[in-house]
Amino acid sequence: MAPQVTLFSNAGVPSPAKIAILLEELNIEYEVIQRSLRKGGPDGAWSAQFLELSPMGKVPVIVDHTNNDFSVWESAAILLYLAERFSPDGKYSGKTLEERAVVSQWLLFDASQLTPNMSELHWYKRRHPVKDLDPSIYEHYETEIYNLWSMLERRLDRQDWLALDRMTIVG
Numbered sequence: 001m002a003p004q005v006t007l008f009s010n011a012g013v014p015s016p017a018k019i020a021i022l023l024e025e026l027n028i029e030y031e032v033i034q035r036s037l038r039k040g041g042p043d044g045a046w047s048a049q050f051l052e053l054s055p056m057g058k059v060p061v062i063v064d065h066t067n068n069d070f071s072v073w074e075s076a077a078i079l080l081y082l083a084e085r086f087s088p089d090g091k092y093s094g095k096t097l098e099e100r101a102v103v104s105q106w107l108l109f110d111a112s113q114l115t116p117n118m119s120e121l122h123w124y125k126r127r128h129p130v131k132d133l134d135p136s137i138y139e140h141y142e143t144e145i146y147n148l149w150s151m152l153e154r155r156l157d158r159q160d161w162l163a164l165d166r167m168t169i170v171g
């Protein structure tokens, strides 16, 4: 069967997995196309053709073949789009104003707090360690991340799913 959705991804990075989990949950027929990050050429994320789909030259990006090849980049926006398009009853994105507010709250918490702090620490500590960097730089990110994960632990001590009483786009 022709795929309903194409997911542009890269096997070595985490963000596209969030999209693949939702595509599976929604039972959407999809294909995954790998893009080489920080490279031009036919398979590169910096090729002129890919930059038309993803102006930052990053993954994930989706193309919805059931909607005139409409494309979306930025994982939080992709999650919202897929949930609203393929599950319009609001099961995954919230059925009421209040449910949608709680889902948005955790979605934005991830996009603005959790993932950026973890990415920065990963970048400087694992991928590009700076010799003799003041340890307080690492400590700043480690403390911040510890506090954010503690907050998630406290939430998940009280309920099975992060946002609502069921799985949503934020888990």
Ligand SMILES: N[C@@H](CCC(=O)N[C@@H](CS)C(=O)NCC(=O)O)C(=O)O
Binding pocket: 013, 014, 015, 016, 037, 038, 057, 058, 059, 060, 073, 074, 075, 076
């Ligand atoms: N906020 C974006 C981040 C996208 C992003 O940074 N993707 C990484 C992989 S997880 C990437 O493509 N990195 C390549 C680069 O920075 O050039 C999202 O959530 O979609």
